[in-house]
Amino acid sequence: MSEARVYAVRNRISEALLSKDGPTVDSLVSDADARVALLADRIGAFVAGKVAVLAAYAEQPEEALFGGCQAIGEPAMNIAEVAEAAGMDAVGAVARGICVMLDGLISRGIWHTDALRLHLRALTLVHGQTGQAAGLTMVEELRSLRFSLGFTD
Amino acid sequence: MAAFGIRLDLRKTTALVVDDNPQSLELLSQILSGFRLGKLRSCQSADEARSLVARERFDLILIDFAMPEEDGLQLARHIRSEPSLPNHTAPILILHGYTPEHMVIQARDAGANMIVRKPVAPGVLLSRIEWIARDTRQFVESDGYCGPDRRIRTVPLSPENPERRRDALALVDDPERAMSQDDISALFG
Numbered sequence: 001m002s003e004a005r006v007y008a009v010r011n012r013i014s015e016a017l018l019s020k021d022g023p024t025v026d027s028l029v030s031d032a033d034a035r036v037a038l039l040a041d042r043i044g045a046f047v048a049g050k051v052a053v054l055a056a057y058a059e060q061p062e063e064a065l066f067g068g069c070q071a072i073g074e075p076a077m078n079i080a081e082v083a084e085a086a087g088m089d090a091v092g093a094v095a096r097g098i099c100v101m102l103d104g105l106i107s108r109g110i111w112h113t114d115a116l117r118l119h120l121r122a123l124t125l126v127h128g129q130t131g132q133a134a135g136l137t138m139v140e141e142l143r144s145l146r147f148s149l150g151f152t153d
Numbered sequence: 154m155a156a157f158g159i160r161l162d163l164r165k166t167t168a169l170v171v172d173d174n175p176q177s178l179e180l181l182s183q184i185l186s187g188f189r190l191g192k193l194r195s196c197q198s199a200d201e202a203r204s205l206v207a208r209e210r211f212d213l214i215l216i217d218f219a220m221p222e223e224d225g226l227q228l229a230r231h232i233r234s235e236p237s238l239p240n241h242t243a244p245i246l247i248l249h250g251y252t253p254e255h256m257v258i259q260a261r262d263a264g265a266n267m268i269v270r271k272p273v274a275p276g277v278l279l280s281r282i283e284w285i286a287r288d289t290r291q292f293v294e295s296d297g298y299c300g301p302d303r304r305i306r307t308v309p310l311s312p313e314n315p316e317r318r319r320d321a322l323a324l325v326d327d328p329e330r331a332m333s334q335d336d337i338s339a340l341f342g
Binding site for chain 1 (some may be wrong): 158159160161162163165166174176177179180183184185186187188189195212213217219221242244250251253255271272274275276278279283284285287288289291292293294295296305316
């Protein structure tokens with residue numbers, strides 16, 4: 001019978017808490033927020049490029065969508081990973097919904113062509129909108145649709 | 154969120170960020186630069202990361218969950234599997250675009266200290282780093298797992314349980330005694 005070895009390890013980051021003259025948490029967050037704000041335009045351009053890639057799939061037949069799972073999943077995840085940092089919450093949420101649908105295929109074999117196509121079209125739509133409110137309503141509708149089809153975010 | 158007013162000096166902290174998405178990598182790098190980390194290394198693949206973790210010691214390793222070729226969980230397992238590596242016990246923070254329960258469990262079982270959803274807001278990331286800084290969990294190495302102790306709660310037995318256990322042991326220790334159904338039921342009750 002094998003035995004587990006349990007031992008203490010040195011946590012080197014813990015030393016960061018001991019400083020008496022180090023920066024405060026609020027100043028660190030404020031500095032980082034300022035740096036993130038400077039990236040907004042670049043993130044916007046990056047997201048626009050990925051949305052264009054996905055928009056091309058929205059009108060493809062089922063075979064192309066199924067066969068292109070990975071080619072759809074990667075740009076969708078790329079968007080989900082950054083969009084909200086540039087204030088594009090609805091775009092990020094719809095892209096995340098696409099990832100959820102593709103993960104459902106991989107982990108549980110659930111596949112819905114029409115629902116996936118709807119998400120792809122919605123992504124283009126919310127990306128083109130200037131206000132957040134309508135986009136977030138669409139996000140909620142898509143979430144309800146996924147839930148009714150058996151997907152869990 | 155991290156508690157405001159607390160001081161956190163990361164100027165001596167070295168970190169590695171691994172992310173195949175260049176925009177996400179830049180975002181994370183900028184956030185960590187804002188936290189004034191002493192040294193920040195970054196790369197876009199698990200292959201590059203394997204080379205870096207083999208020769209440099211990091212105080213914190215941030216890894217993207219979903220990467221082509223080799224994903225973040227495989228990289229985390231690699232780091233945990235090699236006691237000779239300088240980062241065998243280093244804190245690992247996994248990041249992913251969405252974090253359903255099964256992915257959280259996968260990350261935990263790969264030996265990660267924490268999983269965070271991307272894009273991570275600076276306040277959230279700093280609070281997670283602070284959590285890791287305060288983490289006093291022991292490290293576990295066994296055949297099937299290597300990483301921080303996954304037991305987050307140790308619940309003591311209720312006062313009546315030790316006595317019941319002693320009674321049960323006394324019953325099964327007596328080979329001459331045939332157990333009644335009540336005796337058997339009592340062991341499971």
